[in-house]
Amino acid sequence: MPVAPLPVPALTVQHLSVAYDKAPVLWDVSWTTPQAGLVAIVGPNGAGKSTLLKAVLGLVPRLSGEVRVFGLPFAEARARVGYLPQRASVDWDFPATALQVVAQGRYPRVGWFRPLPRAERERARAALAEVGMAEFAGRQIGQLSGGQQQRVFLARALALEADLYLMDEPFAGVDAATERAIVGVLQRLAGEGRTVIAVHHDLATAPQYFDHVLLLNVRAIAAGPMATTFTPENLARTYGGRLSLLERAVAAAQAGKRPAAPVP
């Protein structure tokens, strides 16, 4: 189902601050995403990347700031937002099958107190098939490999049929087949005019997979199209004095599929 381009940005964050135990994790972050496309959030460990997603979703309390999703407060736009949590955030020993987990993505359509109708289960099965996991539908989730578990989470997010996806490290620790499957799904979503915002760790692949980037280190360092924003200077400002990492980043940016634009 293609989504018509929207007159409002998918996500607007203004003056957002979050602190755990008085230490600021996010400080005065203001950021507007493009109307559609694939957006990476890049920054060092502890930069508040996951926290930014969680603050948007209301999973962590905000000190201050405002979040607008398609121009609305999150609670009013919830049905259009999909979330893919970090794989390590749940107990994979839980007694559930892959299909049961993916079917959770259909719960908002079913509502409270009702069992899942057969038609919704088939939608979940189709989402599982899209990530190449059809034959694992009945498998207990603990018996899947890490990459397969990540694809189950991706299928669950797809089953939500959201217009804005917030993905927390979708590529973390996955095998090559899973990485290809995720890239395929992201491109399909972007082609339909949806927005995907993903926390991304791998500086080498960021310019390949994403069109836009937010460079984050507690504060928003820079944001914009990958070609003009993902520059050695901006990466240096994001990663601070961590030189070896910086050098890798510069090399990665220049070796990326798209040429690094000269800094204006």
Next chain:
Amino acid sequence: MTEFLQLDLAPMLAATLACLVCGLVGNLLLLTRQSLLGDAISHSVLPGIVMGFWVSGSRAAAPLVAGAMLAAVAAALLIALVRRLTRLEPGAAMGVVFSGFFALGIVLIEVSGAHAVDLDVDCVLYGQLEALIWPAARGPGALLDAAALAEFPAEVTTLAVVLALTLLLLVLLWKELRLAAFDPDFAHAIGFAPRRLSLLVLVLVSVACVAAFWAVGSILVIAALVAPAAIARLLTNGYAAQFRLSAVAAVAMGAGGYWLAALAPGALGLGHGLNAAGMIAVLAGVLLAFAWLFGPFGRRGAARRATVAGHPAAAT
């Protein structure tokens, strides 16, 4: 037969129903790795029960349940507060709060004079199964006789009602509770209020604790809460099967434990019965050991999991 109906039917039913209520609710604790919370709540409800008893002057269910729930929620909040203020690890905060509440309950029993009636420390520790008798049963016909059934011990009827309500909630909120147990963050993101659901679980656990309180006593409630779910977890990897098997295990330990304590000694020629609550918990331990030895996810399962974890694809 008449003697069984008069002396053993009610306590056996009470033990079975209590284990069923606790065992079913216990699944929700075990699957969220919160079994210790069950321990904390089962101990923390004691001062609430005593206060309910003290204020109302009776053993009617409503004031005791109300008191118990107040105490359970107060304990849960206090545990959270202690953790926030002191940065103690969760186990320490829980241990301090629930043993404190339990001790307060013991003191309250002495102070309130409740022990003079029929709430004493022994009852609190071991339950009062043996006190549940049905003298109106003059023969098997009593099971169909409305007048005799009206005198059936109210504790058993209360337990049956609690079980029915628990089952109703588990069925109504089947997918919601599973979602909140597996992935509360995702549940919150899609609008399925995991905090309200975990509060509901807290209420269910405290109701189950009160319901089982008379049957097995406050200390052994923990066996009824944890053992059936733990036994089932060693036998299955399915969510629905987990609940079904825990119900079977609960009936086995409730009815079986009572039978072993009350009826088997007589059949073996021993002059006296054994403590039913103790036997129920012992049987639970034995069943758990068997499930571990022979269940597909017990000993052999652990060995298999270890090899899977060593596999590079699963280790990433």
